[in-house]
Each structure stands twice: as structure tokens, then as C-alpha cells.
Amino acid sequence: MAELITVARPYAEAVFRLAKEGNTLSQWSDTLANLALIAQNQEILDVVANPKCSADQIQELLVGLLGADANAEVKNFLAAVLENRRFATLPAVSTLFEQLKAADEGVAQAHIESAFAMTDAQLAELTATLTQQLKRKISADVSVNPELIGGVKVTIGDLVIDASVSGKLTALATSLKS
Numbered sequence: 001m002a003e004l005i006t007v008a009r010p011y012a013e014a015v016f017r018l019a020k021e022g023n024t025l026s027q028w029s030d031t032l033a034n035l036a037l038i039a040q041n042q043e044i045l046d047v048v049a050n051p052k053c054s055a056d057q058i059q060e061l062l063v064g065l066l067g068a069d070a071n072a073e074v075k076n077f078l079a080a081v082l083e084n085r086r087f088a089t090l091p092a093v094s095t096l097f098e099q100l101k102a103a104d105e106g107v108a109q110a111h112i113e114s115a116f117a118m119t120d121a122q123l124a125e126l127t128a129t130l131t132q133q134l135k136r137k138i139s140a141d142v143s144v145n146p147e148l149i150g151g152v153k154v155t156i157g158d159l160v161i162d163a164s165v166s167g168k169l170t171a172l173a174t175s176l177k178s
Contacts, residue, residue, distance in 0.1 A: 004088070004092050005092050005096065007086060007089050008086075008089040008092035008093045008095075008096055009096055011077075011080075011081065011086065012093045012094075012096035012097045013096075013100065015032065015077060015093070016028075016097055016100040016101065016104075018073060019097075020104070024073075028097065029097065029098065029101060030069065031066065031069045031070075031074055032093060032097050032098075034065075035062070035078075035090045035093075035094065036090050036093075036094035036095075038062065038065055038066075039087060039091055040091060044065075045087075045088075047061065048082075048087045055079070058082055058087075059078050059079055059082055062078055063078065081093075099157070107136065107137045107138070107139050108130075108134060108136045108137070108157065109139050109140075109141075109156065110127070110130060110138050110139065110140040110141075110154055110155065110156045111140070111141055111143070111154070111156075112126065112140050112141070112143070112152055112153070112154050113143050113144075113148060113152060113153040113154075113155075113164075114142060114143075114144055114148070114151075114152045115144070115146060115148040115149055115152070115164065115165070116144065116146075116150075117144055118142055118152075123140065126140075126152065127140050130156070134156070147166060148164035148165065148166050148167070149165035149166050149169075150164065151165050151168075153167060
């Protein structure tokens with residue numbers, strides 16, 4: 001997985017710079033999301049992998065699937081991706097682009113795992129605390145993970161805040177072993 005992200009990062013950064021200069025962040029966001037969905041379709045993957053199909057034919061197919069989203073910049077991007085045989089990186093390019101966009105807007109995406117369903121008030125309090133601590137607006141998605149036993153585990157990029165009972169038990173077991 002790290003290799004895929006490493007390969008996708010230059011594409012995401014280049015598209016982000018292009019979108020930022022052209023003030024087209026939301027359009028590129030939509031286009032890359034659509035390309036990521038297309039790149040996950042098995043039939044499309046089979047066509048891309050088919051040696052009988054040229055890069056131009058594949059690009060034509062993708063442009064047709066994108067419809068109005070396929071402007072000259074998108075066509076050039078697709079040409080570069082296909083020429084370098086990086087079609088499989090499109091979902092990662094989309095994800096990295098969204099991270100760059102969020103960072104530029106001062107927003108951090110948080111994934112919150114909770115042992116139990118959180119009320120709106122609890123979620124608001126947690127996001128407010130995270131916003132204050134990280135000095136960035138927090139956009140959160142929440143999932144329930146009963147294996148945590150109690151508490152929450154928050155993941156924001158590389159930062160993991162494990163305030164769960166299972167996390168505390170694991171830390172205690174590790175400290176007892178040393």
C-alpha cells in the first residue's frame with residue numbers, strides 16, 4: 001500500500017497545484033472522485049489491462065465516461081496517467097488530493113471509533129476539543145467498534161489518540177511485560 005501512495009503522491013500534488021492556481025479545487029475533487037470509482041470497476045480494469053487497447057482508446061473511453069467533467073486539463077492528466085501505466089493509482093490520487101485540499105482549507109478529517117453510539121452532544125464536544133487542541137476545524141466520521149470496550153479511538157492522518165479501554169489494557173499489558 002505504501003508503494004501505491006508513493007506513486008500516487010506526485011500526481012495528487014501536481015493536480016492540487018493546478019487546481020489551486022485555476023481555482024478549480026471542487027471541480028477536480030469531483031473529477032478525481034469519479035475517476036477513482038471508474039478505476040475500481042472490474043470491467044474497466046480489464047479494458048485497461050488489455051494489450052489490444054491503446055492508451056488513446058482507453059483515454060477516449062474514460063473521457064466518454066466523465067462526460068462534461070473532461071476538460072483539456074483532465075484529458076492531459078489522463079494521458080499522463082495512462083502513458084505511465086498508473087491507472088490503478090487513481091483512487092489513491094483522489095484520496096491524497098482530498099487530504100491536500102482539506103489541509104489547505106484548514107480542515108482535518110477525523111475517524112472516530114466509539115465503543116457505543118455517540119450522541120450529537122458528545123460528538124460536538126469531542127470535535128470542539130479536537131479543534132481547540134489541533135487548531136484546525138475537524139470533520140468527523142464516526143463508527144461503532146464494540147471491541148474497544150469503552151471510550152473512543154480518534155485517527156487524524158498519522159495521529160492516533162487511543163482513549164479506549166482496550167487501548168489502555170494493551171498499554172498496561174505491554175508495560176507489565178517490560
